[in-house]
Amino acid sequence: MNSLEGFVTGPMVYLAIAVFTVVTAYKVHAIMNMPRHLRWDLYPVPHQGPEGSKYQKVDFYKLPKQFSLTHELKEMGEEIFFIKRAFLNNRKIWRGSYLLHLGFYIGTAWLALLVAGAVMEIAGVRVSAAGGLASLIYYLTIAAGVASFVFGLAGTLWLFHLRVHDEEMQAVSDAVSYMNLGLMLLLFGTGFAAWLFADPTFALLRAQVAGLLTFTAVPVQDSLIAWQMFWFSVFLLYLPFSRMMHFAAKYFFYHNIMWDDEPLKAGSDMEKDITGYLSYSVEWSARHIKHRGNWAEQVASRPEREVDKK
Amino acid sequence: MKKRVRLSEFGAAEKVLTPLSYSDLAPLPGEDTSQKQFKPVRPELWEKYDYSLDGFSALNLPIPKTPEEEAAIVNSFLAGLEKLFKKENNWAFLQPTVLSTEYCMQCNTCNEACPVYEASGRQDIYRPNFRSELLRRIYRRYFTPAGRLLGKWAGADVELNWRVVYRLAELSWRCSLCRRCASTCPIGVDNALLARELRKLFSMEMGIAPDAVHKSGTINHMITGSSTGMTRAAFLDNIEFIEDLIEEKIGRRIKIPVDKKGADIMLLHNAGEYMAWPENPAAFAILFDAAGIDYTLSSEAMGYEGVNYGVWYDDVQYARIALAQVQAAKNLGVRKIVVGECGHATKGLVTIADRLCVGDFAIPRESCLPLLEQITLSGAIKFDPMKNNFPVTMHDPCNMVRLMGIINPQRNVLKHILPPGQFREMPNAGTNNYCCGGGSGFAIMNSQNFPEWRNNLASRKKAQQVLEAFKDVLDPSIPKYYCAPCSNCKGAARDALMHHYGFRDKYNIIYGGLVELMVNAMIDVPHPFITWEDEF
């Protein structure tokens, strides 16, 4: 094993996992800790259930909080597992996007299966076709891996095709869009190639995973395995810095903005927080803004300089 | 012809980036656009103002004359852009702004949802994601290390010059903030929000906003008490006039309560109603009187004006007005505020202001539509649906429907006051509706050649929907009613549907609010309240 392969299949993977975890956590934390925003609901709001918006009722503010978990989960499930909005509104992109997302979902399951298999191997249970739970893991890993690569590749290629040949898509695609697709092509492509040419049962990769779990260097049997692990690490390193982080951000778009119908209640934390924001000093400099006034002062003031001008 | 415009070329020195012609527009059934042309701009105006986006001007932006002036425009824009992403200046919308800036996947799903993009013949510049993407690329280019270092490889390939800034300013006023695009985006990215954020930057940093919305809008509102310029004395005169009108219409005088301390409800109308559609507040007065509602109007400056143009472009102006309206209710000691038939006023005061009304400002606020439904279903008033024996369709104002979810009350009212078979939904009714074309200030923006743009592009889809709803009864011998329970939507109906597209003359379609239809069906009202011949 050369030292480069040793780095790619060892330290680089640890580094990638660490960077991915820390940066993702940091970004999510940053989103969660932004100030509360003013209401910006978008209807229908699924957790309001079949009754729909409370605003349809006289004295709505006296009504109990509406929260139908079933309706919310149903809508979330349809969006997460079927990418419903793209399906309904943009079938063309949905075909590629859905396959690609399937590639990621199944790929995540595949990684979990690889880890489970590696743990079994470490515990002395051989993962093979021989029968029992180990054989279930064995076959599921193969099925999930192949499905993930095939769906991921097909989705990526379809999206590439659209961005290159569809004039409307071409018009909005920036270099980063192509770069992201290129990266996914390498991620799924090297995985697929390694499976096809070097590791048809994923035994080699499972051994690498076991090595990673036990902090032991495992010789690389085929350079395709190293390539596969390299692009996986690059992808993980890049992911939290890219717009593909929408996998986490989407939660906030839906729950913290469109579906956030939480009213302000007297004495609540929300009220305290917002009262605090009113002391932020405003830097905007148009004539109608009170120079250096905080938000409370802005609201209480009238645009004197504009009034003078009239 | 469809003009392909690359984002990186947005600042190109072309006279007009996307010149529009009638032949580009999506034609309405029976509309012949082949001979029509947009009115040319007078040469002296060309010299003076910037029309370089699409040949239209919403903002009267004077063309800079010196390199120093050009640089000042760019610098001021950059200063504002930085502030947009700081919590001190933009806590109220920081989270939605940051999320929508960072996570667009450039999938174009939003495009097909946009009535302006569709009506324009799918011009690139009107894509919902086009202006957002400009904002993103400029922000990355000037405020992120990756953008500065890597340029286009970090999605940061728009270089600023004054043209980019001015075109972007105009472009932020080519979106009606209807948020139809946002409701289709798989991620949840909100291009309308970003258009509004841009408007905020231009207004709050650079003092750039349409005169009708700012100077004669919110500023005038604060000076005189109303965006219409109506002072307290004029308001009280108007109330007397409406009492006369009621007497004339129903043969009985009703005293409209003003400044009644301790009333249950403070009713807040868009003051435009008093001037342009006095039948609407008159109809409210007749209904509330008949139903025995304990209510009052306020004659306090800003307390008799329900509009809040700040909703469309400026958080400071917005908050000043919203809290002044609540203060008027506090002064009267009412239990709650009910907002009349005005979409943006309702959303502005009921939803967006919710988290601003801290402490003793937390006076309940609600839309009039549920109350109208309650009055109808309570049996307090007897209706004869046959008095409304004509086809009616219902416009869903974006602010009340997609942005507040108020869908059923107005329909339940119609069920009780129309004979069976006379109500017809438009295609895409409910939360999937299309903007009237007057949203976000468009209905009141009448300077320069902007109305031509608005009527032809922003209202075109609505015109198509109305024709579709009435397609089996288009014959002008059949009178028809386009019910728009919103002042701005009525303004757009008057200017675009009636005057521009000629629906009144061609098809005998008139427009009006919901309360007028209710009063028209009242058994106790001897003569028709809605008369096809006069004021509509």
Ligand code: SF4
């Ligand atoms: S805003 Fe949403 S729908 Fe539009 S291009 Fe971006 S991700 Fe796609």
Ligand code: SF4
């Ligand atoms: S908010 Fe409405 S007008 Fe604006 S871009 Fe979206 S769909 Fe178009």
